[in-house]
Amino acid sequence: MTNLIVQKYGGSSLGTLDQIKFVAKKIKKSLEDSSKIVIVVSAMGSTTDELVELGESFLKDNNEIENLRDFDQLLSTGEIISASLMSMALRKINVNVISLTGQKAGIFTDDLHGSARISSIDEKVILSELKNRDVVIVAGFQGVSEFGEVTTLGRGGSDTTAVALSSALNAIRCEIYTDVKGIYTADPRLVSDSKLISDISYDEMLEMASLGAKMHPRSIEIASINNVEMIIKHTKYESEGTKLSKNNIKMEIRNAVTGIPTSKGVSKITINNIDDKPGIASSIFLPLSKMGISVDVIVQTAGNDGKTNLSFTLDDKDLDSCVNELIKNNVSKKDFIRTQSGLGKVSIVGTGIQNQPGYASRMFETLSKNNINIEMITTSEIRITCIVKSDDLESAAKSLHKEFI
């Protein structure tokens, strides 16, 4: 459909009735530029947290499929509430609008309850509604499985709903409205002279998203695959925002580092004296993934006598349950497990990194000059990440920002 845009509003933009009224006016104003708009909404404020808290008291140690199905049915109500209210708010100011649940909007997913993936979208549903209406509101974060069960896409899933709808409906743009003005070169709370990035490639954003900036990584993947033009903007304050698109090639790359993402709350587990044989890694990480423990940086080093050492990082909050699980699964005796918490992660990200050597050594040198010890290192084609002590994170971000940006 020509001239169609998709807008997504996050929970922090919809925390109160006044905020909903504000967004409704904003959407009405957008109709001056676009004749048809599809709106994706998250749950109001902390609604999802509250629902999770209610459900988790019955969820612990009981992750069978039917329980996750009930849990999804529970969580999906948050977005249905905000979609219904947003529709009523727009109708009150005379916008021709209707709201749809994810299921009614024809968003089909697999049946991985709690972290379902969108398998297809029946675009005819929304296109048919748009024939008679100017705005269609869709409850984000949710879909329906082939068994007719409500599913949810995992935390931040409304971003993915918005991008997937943009692709299916062939929208000219997907606008993500949130509580920041866009993506910065570093966390502004740590680095006061960090700058707003006006253009960023999907690949760079993918690294930024998973390393601190609040975007659902899968939404970036889908945008990248389907070449959806995305723009991240502040709901309340006018700004150019940060535009995501396929190519961020500039004729002259003056500085290859796009941003310095950071994150706190990292713990490290090291397991020593593991038998160095095939299948050992999966025997460690499979039970963890089943428990929903997300493991990040993994480093394996050779030991002696057919033994190996393995270190990995994870969220502080998962540290205790992870250690218990490792001992329960006989992966290692307690004596061989070392843990360290109070760590942080700092990265340099940029498409230029893969083409030009020397970035790694410049990064390590900068940290060293500032007396920051590097605990672990990991790299991708467009990113170099160091694990450092949490207390060193601010100084690391500042010095790297100064060096590269």
Next chain:
Amino acid sequence: MTNLIVQKYGGSSLGTLDQIKFVAKKIKKSLEDSSKIVIVVSAMGSTTDELVELGESFLKDNNEIENLRDFDQLLSTGEIISASLMSMALRKINVNVISLTGQKAGIFTDDLHGSARISSIDEKVILSELKNRDVVIVAGFQGVSEFGEVTTLGRGGSDTTAVALSSALNAIRCEIYTDVKGIYTADPRLVSDSKLISDISYDEMLEMASLGAKMHPRSIEIASINNVEMIIKHTKYESEGTKLSKNNIKMEIRNAVTGIPTSKGVSKITINNIDDKPGIASSIFLPLSKMGISVDVIVQTAGNDGKTNLSFTLDDKDLDSCVNELIKNNVSKKDFIRTQSGLGKVSIVGTGIQNQPGYASRMFETLSKNNINIEMITTSEIRITCIVKSDDLESAAKSLHKEFI
């Protein structure tokens, strides 16, 4: 299905997670007597009130169908939340259970959003689930219209869901669990020696329900038409409860009055000097019903010169908007409208009343002896109702209870 019972739990029984756990244990215990149970749940505690408050800020003066449709979609989430949680709570204590929204349970309604009526139930859905499970939880208060839209049945609609399911599934009994032990001969807060009624007929209950006892009147109608055996019990305290069934015929009727229902918060509007011509009543009451103003006792008396006087009672809260509506619709000039608030309603109810004369005069005499002035009188086959001053309500209930019970 043989041995199937339906249980309904009201919002006051599901206010907290601890209450939900308590009810889950209670349901598990019920499985010792019944091999299959269908549970209908209301929204937790005051959830519906909170959702109504959210929605009403956008609903005022905007009652078009699509707004009511969004509003229903909003309100339906309350029962979906409690159904999901109850299912998870039962599964945690090893009950084989699944939860369904009203829509998934095959509850079809007309499209009168906000006060939809159940048109049919596809009983195969729940019966099929019960083949492999012991308990099916159904979100009360909701269904789906022929257009595939979520509808709600109006306040207290979960009672109606429970009775309609009992009828469709041919359950042996419909148990309504609430925060009182059953139906009393009078309001225990007014009459300290009021007694629990062990057996009551549908007709009597219908009069009791609409006159104070908390039951959705339509649930009683459906129970009566389909001869569903209902029992009203306290969720927390063991008691025999009050049993509703078709025939409450005793061999020797010692006292024909079953109960003395009372209610407060009644206002009266009198319109004088109305043209006494056909259609005048509908010209008054049609706009009021469109506004959702419920009118109760109506009395018309002849006036002079082709003019007539008409009085009716309504909820205190509707008084001002009703007067405004009457003037707006040119029903009457302001000068001819008299209002009176601070009234109450007291009735005697019993199947015996229709067969034996003298109840009305005994009632009026009792009130008169206690210096209670009667403002209006209305009667049905099994009920005599007097409108009195609110301040006289307690003394009226006490003296009538003493006289008749």
